[in-house]
Amino acid sequence: MKRLPLVFLLLTASGCATAVPKNAAPAVQLHGHRFSTELATDDASREHGLMMRTELPADHSMLFVFPDTQPRWFWMKNTLIPLDILYFDADRQLVSMQLDVPPCKADPCPSYPSDAPARYVLELPAGTARRIGVEQGDELTVDGDIGAVR
Structure with a gap:
C-alpha cells in the first residue's frame, strides 16, 4: 500500500520534468x-x-506580432542580410510570401507588401521557405509565450 503514493509521486515528477517551462x-x-x-x-x-x-x-527567425490584422508591408532599410518574409493571418495561416528579399543599399528602399491582410510576419534567412517547401495556407505554430502585444 505504501508503494502506491511513491509511484504516484514518481509519475507526477517525471511529467513535470518533460513539461515546457512557462517562460521557455x-x-x-x-x-x-x-x-x-x-x-x-x-x-x-x-x-x-x-x-x-x-x-x-x-x-533562427524573427516573429512580428501585431495587435490587429491588416495589409502589411516591410522594407529592408539598414537590413544587411537577405530574408524571406512570410505573412500570416489571425489564424496563423500563410497568406503571402516575399522570398529572397535583398538588403537595401539605396534610399529610398522598396517595400514588400503582403497580398492579403496579416497579423503575424515571420522573417527567415533567404532561401529557407523554398528549401523547406513552404506553401500558401501552411499553419504557423508558436511555442512559448508571445507576451502582450503593443
Whole structure:
C-alpha cells in the first residue's frame, strides 16, 4: 500500500520534468521545421526588426506580432542580410510570401507588401521557405509565450 503514493509521486515528477517551462524561449514551427525565434511585439521592436545584423543562423527567425490584422508591408532599410518574409493571418495561416528579399543599399528602399491582410510576419534567412517547401495556407505554430502585444 505504501508503494502506491511513491509511484504516484514518481509519475507526477517525471511529467513535470518533460513539461515546457512557462517562460521557455519562444520557437515557431512551419512546414515540419522548428526555428528559434525573437519576438517583435511592440512598435519599437517591430520598427527595428533585424536591422544592422550581419547574419541570421539557419534555424533562427524573427516573429512580428501585431495587435490587429491588416495589409502589411516591410522594407529592408539598414537590413544587411537577405530574408524571406512570410505573412500570416489571425489564424496563423500563410497568406503571402516575399522570398529572397535583398538588403537595401539605396534610399529610398522598396517595400514588400503582403497580398492579403496579416497579423503575424515571420522573417527567415533567404532561401529557407523554398528549401523547406513552404506553401500558401501552411499553419504557423508558436511555442512559448508571445507576451502582450503593443
